[in-house]
Amino acid sequence: MDASVQKTPLYDWHVAHGGRMVDFAGFAMPVQYGSIIDEHQAVRTKVALADISHMGRLRFEGPGAAVFLAELLTRRVADMELGQVRYSLVTRDDGGILDDVLVGYYHNSHGQPFFLMVVNASNRAKIVKWVEAHLPKERAERPGEEIIWNDVSRLWAMFAIQGPKSVELLQPLVDVDLASMKYYRGAQARLLHPAAQRQGCIISRTGYTGEDGFELSLGAGIAQGIWEVLMEIGKPLGIQAAGLGARDTLRLEAGMPLYGHELSEEINPFQAGLGFACHLAGYDFPGRDALLKIQKEPATSVRIGLEMPGKRAAREHSPILSNGQKVGEVTSGSYSPSLGKSIAMGYVSPDYTRPGLELQIDIRGSVQNATVVELPFYRRPTTKKGSK
Amino acid sequence: MSQNLLYSKTHEWVRVDGDTASVGLTAFALEALTDLVHIQLPEVGAQVSAGQPFGEIESVKAVSDLNSPVNGEVVEVNSGVDLEHLAEDPYNKGWFIKVKMSDKAALGSLLDDAAYKKQCEEEQH
Numbered sequence: 001m002d003a004s005v006q007k008t009p010l011y012d013w014h015v016a017h018g019g020r021m022v023d024f025a026g027f028a029m030p031v032q033y034g035s036i037i038d039e040h041q042a043v044r045t046k047v048a049l050a051d052i053s054h055m056g057r058l059r060f061e062g063p064g065a066a067v068f069l070a071e072l073l074t075r076r077v078a079d080m081e082l083g084q085v086r087y088s089l090v091t092r093d094d095g096g097i098l099d100d101v102l103v104g105y106y107h108n109s110h111g112q113p114f115f116l117m118v119v120n121a122s123n124r125a126k127i128v129k130w131v132e133a134h135l136p137k138e139r140a141e142r143p144g145e146e147i148i149w150n151d152v153s154r155l156w157a158m159f160a161i162q163g164p165k166s167v168e169l170l171q172p173l174v175d176v177d178l179a180s181m182k183y184y185r186g187a188q189a190r191l192l193h194p195a196a197q198r199q200g201c202i203i204s205r206t207g208y209t210g211e212d213g214f215e216l217s218l219g220a221g222i223a224q225g226i227w228e229v230l231m232e233i234g235k236p237l238g239i240q241a242a243g244l245g246a247r248d249t250l251r252l253e254a255g256m257p258l259y260g261h262e263l264s265e266e267i268n269p270f271q272a273g274l275g276f277a278c279h280l281a282g283y284d285f286p287g288r289d290a291l292l293k294i295q296k297e298p299a300t301s302v303r304i305g306l307e308m309p310g311k312r313a314a315r316e317h318s319p320i321l322s323n324g325q326k327v328g329e330v331t332s333g334s335y336s337p338s339l340g341k342s343i344a345m346g347y348v349s350p351d352y353t354r355p356g357l358e359l360q361i362d363i364r365g366s367v368q369n370a371t372v373v374e375l376p377f378y379r380r381p382t383t384k385k386g387s388k
Numbered sequence: 389m390s391q392n393l394l395y396s397k398t399h400e401w402v403r404v405d406g407d408t409a410s411v412g413l414t415a416f417a418l419e420a421l422t423d424l425v426h427i428q429l430p431e432v433g434a435q436v437s438a439g440q441p442f443g444e445i446e447s448v449k450a451v452s453d454l455n456s457p458v459n460g461e462v463v464e465v466n467s468g469v470d471l472e473h474l475a476e477d478p479y480n481k482g483w484f485i486k487v488k489m490s491d492k493a494a495l496g497s498l499l500d501d502a503a504y505k506k507q508c509e510e511e512q513h
Contacts, residue, residue: 031449032422034422035422035423036447037448245448245449249448310426311425312425312428312446313446313451335425
């Protein structure tokens with residue numbers, strides 16, 4: 001692998017445990033350790049641990065931080081309560097999506113509040129530049145309105161603990177009650193293990209799998225120690241380490257978009273089905289005026305889900321057809337281990353989005369029937385409606 | 389590996405019996421692919437050429453071409469090949485097609501056990 005490729009604090013562990021390492025957004029990351037399907041099923045039925053330390057993490061604090069983020073993101077953050085997490089977007093002036101992010105509002109062990117913004121690894125450098133370009137420098141230094149921000153991506157590791165046994169796995173290690181933590185809520189917590197060297201962590205009930213679970217941010221220096229503790233205490237629960245391959249099939253089943261596939265600067269939030277993440281009535285942010293206009297216009301293409309009866313998967317760029325005419329294109333596709341059939345997401349003309357509609361997908365020259373279905377493809381048994 | 393097999397650089401194995409060649413994928417390739425979900429094989433009667441794709445095999449992660457190591461006509465297709473248990477017996481139950489070779493010229497450029505083993509070791513690093 002290229003010497004310029006970065007390593008997460010778990011790199012040695014991945015290699016020692018059979019991780020098949022690939023370059024993903026400039027990081028050496030494991031695609032899988034053994035079988036992608038086994039790792040996928042561990043998340044659906046037990047619990048799995050994934051290294052997501054490649055994600056970009058930006059920390060904002062100071063009395064001006066909330067207003068600054070509100071002026072940067074499509075979604076309000078100024079009204080967030082401590083411990084709340086929100087999905088939001090960063091858009092260009094024309095409404096195109098620069099990134100999709102999670103913003104959490106926490107306080108540190110000294111009681112100081114801060115925002116933690118998690119950005120895609122592939123977009124970290126771009127978003128850092130965007131933040132720098134939009135930071136109101138004069139205001140940021142004015143007493144009472146200071147904005148202090150840091151890129152903590154390399155200082156902190158991040159784990160995804162996903163699966164129905166996530167609470168059982170993680171609870172012995174932390175001093176907050178996880179069972180009562182709601183979806184899209186989080187907390188600063190103490191790690192109750194000598195391997196943590198008395199350091200704290202941030203836990204949120206979030207994930208990218210459609211399953212119950214948590215995301216854990218902790219210091220890079222203690223990451224491998226805590227990872228090994230989790231793998232050890234998870235043994236009786238059937239824990240597996242999961243790579244990027246399983247993360248991709250899991251998020252696809254959950255109907256979650258992936259930047260670079262369903263999302264790009266040429267796609268606006270409404271056609272991606274992310275209108276819920278746009279609060280256009282509040283603060284002015286880059287792209288707000290464009291989005292107000294776009295919202296009223298008919299979309300040129302819309303994100304949909306498609307199911308196919310066979311196991312053969314449509315892949316990115318496969319043409320979507322209606323009666324032989326191309327009406328769209330696949331952005332992600334895979335065999336779905338949970339459903340036992342092939343699923344895909346893609347963009348089609350707005351006339352072809354009705355669930356139940358029969359379309360076709362050209363899979364490398366062979367035309368297969370595909371049915372438009374509502375997203376997500378997979379919904380975990382206990383999910384309550386409207387928990388977003 | 390064994391049993392008088394020849395191998396292509398793209399990890400297909402060949403067993404020659406007279407002018408008929410059985411073709412499958414090696415254990416090394418199956419181990420690398422994992423999570424197989426689909427195989428696309430030609431019809432009986434299809435012409436295949438050495439180094440050219442005759443079908444494809446798909447895992448959860450990706451699609452790979454199956455390349456013919458020989459020239460000739462497909463005379464038998466293992467349409468019931470069991471992908472789930474393919475890796476358990478890749479060199480017997482795991483054959484994909486049988487080809488009546490039009491010539492044996494292509495056999496000369498295939499690898500023997502030792503050469504193929506060496507290639508696999510190199511690919512692992």
